[in-house]
Amino acid sequence: MSIPARTRQEWQALDAQHNLHPFTTFKEIVDKGSRIINRADGVYIYDVDGNRILDGMSGLWCVNIGYGREELVQAAARQMRELPFYNQFFQCSHPPAIELARQLTEITQPHINHVFFTGSGSESNDTVLRMVWRYWSVLGQPERRIVISRKNGYHGSTLGGASLGGFGVVHEQFFGPIPNIVHIGQPYWYGEGADQDPAAFGLARARELEAKILELGPDKVAAFIGEPVQGAGGVIVPPETYWPEIQRICDKYGILLITDEVICGFGRLGSWFGADHYGVKPDLMPIAKGLTSGYIPLGGVLVGDRVAGVLKRDDDEFFHGFTYSGHPVACAVAAENLRILREEKIVEHVRDTAAPYFAERMSELAEHPLVGEVRTRGLMGAIELVRNKATRERFPAEANAAMTCREHCFRNGLVMRAVAQSMIVAPPLVITRAEIDELVDKARRCLDLTARDLGVH
Ligand SMILES: *Cc1c(COP(=O)(O)O)cnc(C)c1O
Numbered sequence: 001m002s003i004p005a006r007t008r009q010e011w012q013a014l015d016a017q018h019n020l021h022p023f024t025t026f027k028e029i030v031d032k033g034s035r036i037i038n039r040a041d042g043v044y045i046y047d048v049d050g051n052r053i054l055d056g057m058s059g060l061w062c063v064n065i066g067y068g069r070e071e072l073v074q075a076a077a078r079q080m081r082e083l084p085f086y087n088q089f090f091q092c093s094h095p096p097a098i099e100l101a102r103q104l105t106e107i108t109q110p111h112i113n114h115v116f117f118t119g120s121g122s123e124s125n126d127t128v129l130r131m132v133w134r135y136w137s138v139l140g141q142p143e144r145r146i147v148i149s150r151k152n153g154y155h156g157s158t159l160g161g162a163s164l165g166g167f168g169v170v171h172e173q174f175f176g177p178i179p180n181i182v183h184i185g186q187p188y189w190y191g192e193g194a195d196q197d198p199a200a201f202g203l204a205r206a207r208e209l210e211a212k213i214l215e216l217g218p219d220k221v222a223a224f225i226g227e228p229v230q231g232a233g234g235v236i237v238p239p240e241t242y243w244p245e246i247q248r249i250c251d252k253y254g255i256l257l258i259t260d261e262v263i264c265g266f267g268r269l270g271s272w273f274g275a276d277h278y279g280v281k282p283d284l285m286p287i288a289k290g291l292t293s294g295y296i297p298l299g300g301v302l303v304g305d306r307v308a309g310v311l312k313r314d315d316d317e318f319f320h321g322f323t324y325s326g327h328p329v330a331c332a333v334a335a336e337n338l339r340i341l342r343e344e345k346i347v348e349h350v351r352d353t354a355a356p357y358f359a360e361r362m363s364e365l366a367e368h369p370l371v372g373e374v375r376t377r378g379l380m381g382a383i384e385l386v387r388n389k390a391t392r393e394r395f396p397a398e399a400n401a402a403m404t405c406r407e408h409c410f411r412n413g414l415v416m417r418a419v420a421q422s423m424i425v426a427p428p429l430v431i432t433r434a435e436i437d438e439l440v441d442k443a444r445r446c447l448d449l450t451a452r453d454l455g456v457h
Contacts, residue, residue, distance in 0.1 A: 008048045011036045022157070035410065040067035043428045043435050045415070056415045056425040056439055061231055061263045062294030065340050066428040072295045072333050072340075079332035088117070088326045097326035100335050104302065107272045107338070109281060114308040117326035118299040121262035121288035122156025125225075127301045128258055128284050129160045130320045132223045135256070135307050138314045144222045144255075145180045148212055152186045154232035155225065155260055155286075164225060166233075182216070184208040186230065187238035190373045190384055194392060202239025210249045223256035223283075224249075228274025231263040231426070234419040235382035237375045243278040256283040256307065262299070266290030267341060267429050269378030270351030277378070283307050293337045298330035341429075350379055350429050357433050361440040362425075368444065370401075370451045379431070383416075383423040383443070387456065394421050395454065404453055408446040416443065 006014075012033035020026060021034070036048045043066055045055045058064060065072075079096060086094050101115040116131070118124045129147065136144040147164065149155070155164035162170050163177030166186070171177050185192070185208050193201035213221050224246065230236035250257040259282040264274025266287075271277040273285060283306050288299035303311075311318065324330070341347060359376045365383055366374045372386035385401045387393045395401040402418030409416045409423075416423045427439060451457065 008036055011048060042066050042068060043431050051413065053410065053413050053415055054427075054435065054439055054442065056409075056427050057417050058426055058428045059294050060289070061268070061426050062289035064266050064268070064290040064429045065293045065337060065346065066430040069293075069295075069340065072293070072336050075332045075336035076296065076329050079329045083328050086328060087323060089321060094326075094328050096328040096331035096335065100331040100338075103335060103338055104300070108285070108302055109276065111281065111306075112285070112302050112304045114303040116301045116303060117331070118288075118301070119297050119322055119324040119327070120156070120299045121286060122158040122161035123322055124262065124286035124288055124299040124301050125155045125164055125260065126158050126160035127320065128225070128286050129164070130318075131284065131301065131303070131307060131311065132256055132258075134314065134318060135310050136222050138310050141219070143220060146216055146221050147181050148209060148221060148224045149181060149183050150186045150226055150230075151183045152188065152233040152236065153183075153225075153227060153230055153260075156262075182212065184212050186233065186236055187242045188234075188236045189239055190375070190392075198239040199241045202241035203245055205238075206242050206245035206249065209246060213249070213253050213255070218253045221253065221255050223258055225258040225260060227260045227262075228264040228278055229269065229377050229380055231380065232419070234422050235375065235377075235380045235424045235426070237377045237380075243280050247280045258282055258284045258286070261285045261302075262288045263290075263380075263426070267347040267350050268380060268426065270347065270355045272347060291337070292330060292334045295337070296330045296333045297324075298327065298334050346429050353433070354429065354431055354436065355379055358431075358436050361436055365440065365444060365447065368447050368451075370447050370454070370456050379427055379429055381425045382419075383447070385421050385423065385450075387454075399454060401450065401454060405446055405450040408449040409442070412442055412446055412449075414439065414442040414446065416446070
């Protein structure tokens with residue numbers, strides 16, 4: 001092994017000296033030192049000091065089958081020996097990409113029969129934009145360009161992905177969003193609709209899509225994109241009325257429907273894809289993360305027949321793709337990951353066992369004095385922190401409520417992520433009932449410690 005043994009302090013010093021991290025305030029790393037994780041097994045990660053931590057976030061929403069699966073290691077090693085790299089440009093291909101494409105279309109809805117591979121979720125969303133624009137051009141309607149997305153949605157960090165995303169602070173850093181992308185409101189009932197009935201609120205937020213289409217002109221709108229359940233925005237679970245209404249509006253105006261399945265895909269909601277869970281029929285589905293359980297980078301766009309049919313009769317070349325589109329080693333690992341998900345019935349485990357138990361145990365936390373709402377869907381959950389349960393009053397930003405809780409979690413052997421004023425979790429799909437008990441018990445202890453720090457009783 002070429003990575004030397006060093007102490008935590010040595011790693012932290014070198015990290016601060018040389019390594020710039022994603023989504024990080026760089027100067028904080030110099031002051032505080034980062035957490036150094038050096039191995040993992042099952043649903044647990046270990047830091048260099050040997051502390052065992054239950055990974056309530058599946059890495060970054062991706063280690064669906066859990067850590068330490070030797071079969072994926074073997075699949076990568078076999079493929080590296082056989083053919084470590086070849087590209088798919090200029091009419092070349094290779095068995096791992098072809099086989100994975102075939103297998104993916106077996107688990108999708110019947111109208112989805114093609115895949116365009118990329119290296120990540122962000123690249124998948126850039127690919128979505130390029131496909132949507134090309135689709136309407138080939139159809140002779142190039143003025144249909146506007147893609148409608150949502151505030152507080154997350155679609156990655158390339159310029160296209162970050163523009164689709166709905167975070168104003170992100171847009172400001174690159175003078176974005178890029179042209180032809182507009183945002184409507186999100187179906188965030190607890191935060192934005194609490195004085196309304198959830199069903200009515202869900203309909204109202206979906207109808208913002210129709211209002212926006214009419215405002216812009218239906219002949220100018222190309223597509224709508226949304227995460228089935230928003231992940232990075234804080235596990236925003238839409239009311240039941242939301243997605244059927246979105247589908248109706250897309251159908252009525254003939255605009256393409258895109259569900260960003262980078263988190264919800266591959267079992268997270270107890271179905272293969274979030275679109276299946278909500279009963280919608282997307283034209284395009286960007287995927288990544290759980291596609292390989294994060295063991296190696298790979299993304300793609302699952303393409304429905306409506307779009308594939310038009311793109312396949314384009315006389316021009318589709319001038320788009322990446323060196324690592326359909327990387328053979330990544331495809332071999334993904335195929336092995338799919339085999340494990342299928343043979344071990346992990347999606348069924350989520351649907352029938354893990355998600356119902358997770359929902360039941362998590363809901364107990366709603367009684368905690370610090371908690372305004374607990375919501376779950378599949379194996380995604382959010383705990384909203386409030387100063388006053390009755391009025392839903394929040395803590396002032398300076399109180400750092402969620403970050404305080406996150407620090408307690410790490411110290412007590414649990415990873416939960418802090419998003420604005422909520423704590424979010426999305427554990428590996430293989431989590432057992434006993435491990436869910438451990439997760440919820442630790443979460444409660446950390447909420448107690450946070451309440452004590454914030455002076456809430
Ligand atoms: C993580 C994420 C992405 C971006 O994926 P990367 O692999 O980080 O580029 C896109 N969409 C959603 C919904 C995500 O959660």
